[in-house]
Amino acid sequence: MTNKTAAIRYARALLDVAIKEQADLELIEHELSQFADLFKQYPLLEKVLLNPAVPVPRKRAAVADLLAQAKFTPIVSKLLTLLADRDRLVLVPELLAAYRDRLLDFRGIVRAEVTTATPLDAARTDAVQRGLASLTGRTVQLATRVDPSIIGGLVARIGSTVYDASVTRQLEKMKERLVESV
Numbered sequence: 001m002t003n004k005t006a007a008i009r010y011a012r013a014l015l016d017v018a019i020k021e022q023a024d025l026e027l028i029e030h031e032l033s034q035f036a037d038l039f040k041q042y043p044l045l046e047k048v049l050l051n052p053a054v055p056v057p058r059k060r061a062a063v064a065d066l067l068a069q070a071k072f073t074p075i076v077s078k079l080l081t082l083l084a085d086r087d088r089l090v091l092v093p094e095l096l097a098a099y100r101d102r103l104l105d106f107r108g109i110v111r112a113e114v115t116t117a118t119p120l121d122a123a124r125t126d127a128v129q130r131g132l133a134s135l136t137g138r139t140v141q142l143a144t145r146v147d148p149s150i151i152g153g154l155v156a157r158i159g160s161t162v163y164d165a166s167v168t169r170q171l172e173k174m175k176e177r178l179v180e181s182v
Contacts, residue, residue: 116153154166
């Protein structure tokens, strides 16, 4: 099992337990994020906690000390202790990303990335967001980016689905039809 697969399983279980316990889902996300940020802030801590040569009891003790100081919720504390016991702390960053994805899915929110040739104004961004919401039947969290190479129109990416309404793509289609007709 890959780390990503394991992280997704832990995230699913974490969200299920949090919902069952009626815990604050955003607080859990925040606490996981804080713990993941410790690795960025303290590279030596990351080396120690993720090093397979360091014995598991030492890692568990280090995590217990961190949790005592941080005052995390019991759900997050138990999860991090479990990960330390199983020497799986390496999963924390991917687990955080998977938890965020699950949380958005639970709330009926989908992420979309829209690429345009020029920046969109607020009214146009709202119109695109509403259009994608009606297309997906979910609330859309929109991220925009500019790529002048598409000439005009837009390319919307929702998960693995791409809606390409760019001028570049339309020109490619015209070229394919012209080549086929010759």
